[in-house]
Amino acid sequence: MKILVFLALLGLHSAAGVTHSLKYFYTGSSQVPNFPEFVTVGLVDDVQMIHYDSNTKKAEPKQDWMDTFSADNPQYLAGQTEGLKGTQPVFKGNIETLKQRFNQTGGVHVYQNMYGCEWDDETGEVNGFHQFGYDGEDFIVFDLKTLTWIAPKQQAVITKHKWDKDKAFNDYWSNYHSEICVDWLKKYVNYGRSSLMRTELPSTHSLLQKTPSSPVSCFATGFYPDRVMMFWRKDGVELHEDVERGEILPNHDGSFQMSVKLDVSSIAPEDWRKYECVFQLSGVKDDIIINLDEIRKPGFPLGAVIGGVVVLLLLVVGIVGFFLWKKNKKGKEGFKLASTSDTSSDNSQQQIPKA
Structure with a gap:
């Protein structure tokens, strides 16, 4: 099994415009020593801005500008915290489900969700990403063009059929990746502009x-x-x-x-x-x-x-503190999640389903 530390990698963008990104990484784990059973990390332009884990049971901002954002949106952190508390048992249950499908018993196992969007601030072009992984390999991937799920593994076919039948679920994610995620990304970039848009030469x-x-x-x-x-x-x-x-x-x-x-x-x-x-x-x-x-x-x-x-x-x-499976396709290094409410949080944790 491959368990890899996430290392962000982006190419050189055109000087005329900047591609901004909002990414969320959810990791549920079983029997990983000295690591929480559930961890969520959110990043804007590959800078960690929020963190939650099953030990602290609390969503915490990781940048000064996120402190300001949270102060201006008093229900934001509470919304994040409550939603992620509800998501945690779903990940734990999905690990047990997949252990059965893969004919596994004990040992170390990791179930992950990566999702989000990228936005070019000049052209307005938007790209979204959403997939799940198990024990270091792709498990199921959302195709934003067909609004269906792709199952790279035979063990994921059951999940694919279940999720493909839920039209409302898939329509939500289509709207999330094309609109909701981008709206929240723009808000974050606006608050963090002085930090995210800075230029620093190598020390x-x-x-x-x-x-x-x-x-x-x-x-x-x-x-x-x-x-x-x-x-x-x-x-x-x-x-x-x-x-x-x-x-x-x-x-x-x-x-x-x-x-x-x-x-x-x-x-x-x-x-x-x-x-x-x-x-x-x-x-x-x-x-x-x-x-x-x-x-x-x-x-x-x-x-x-x-x-x-x-x-x-x-x-x-x-500082990374979470696991990520290796990505082999260019442009799929980052994924994220967000919610429909501008008054609570940008994560729709209720949209994380059972496998």
Whole structure:
């Protein structure tokens, strides 16, 4: 079974417009050590803004601007909390149902729901996503074009037939993804604009190499937003061979980090000066460039930087705090959920059905 920590990854958007996203991740688990049986995390533009788990039994804002939003909407957190309390036993029951279908007994099991929407603030284009997973693999997916459910697993066919018959249920989700979710996303972006639309250059941009024969990793951290490009080039020409591009990962403070590796085993020492790592942040005119030969200079703080990377990676694991199955299709990294009432919360937890 694969249980993966969620790592958000988005490509470089056009400078003319920004694609905003609202995503919710629901995770129900059984016998996972030191992890709540039920966790919900909400993110706006891949920044965590609300959290609920079965230990605290309380929806809590995770950004200053969400504190303001909650103060302006007094029933919001109470609505979130009550709805999620009601959803928690549904997830627990669905785990037991799926254990029977998969002929399982004890052990670690995880049932998840990912749903939400993306909105381009220039073109107005909207995309929605909604699916469920079990034990690290897709279980059932909602097709927004046909308003029917797709069952990748034979064990999900029963669920598909049950949910396809509920027209009101499917019509609700069609309306949610095309309208309700986007309305709430716009509200959140409006409150968090000063934070979500800020631009921050990397606090660290360094070269890392474990041994003289290891690949050289160009590492940047502390930048925001995650609309970046980072690559190696030789004599001004971007390289594609012998290059391994890493994912954009979240830091504990809401900023991001990224690395791109270069295999230097076939590069002659005298040619190192021809190679450079380039960091480009959307909306910022000037590139940040570091020459490969910098790593060969005396006093380069290699050990300190590598130690910093380890700390940062540990922080990434610590702040995410929920599981997500691996996504294989581009554009389906995020999913979310919302409600019909502007006075309570944006989550329609009563719409989470039994499998």
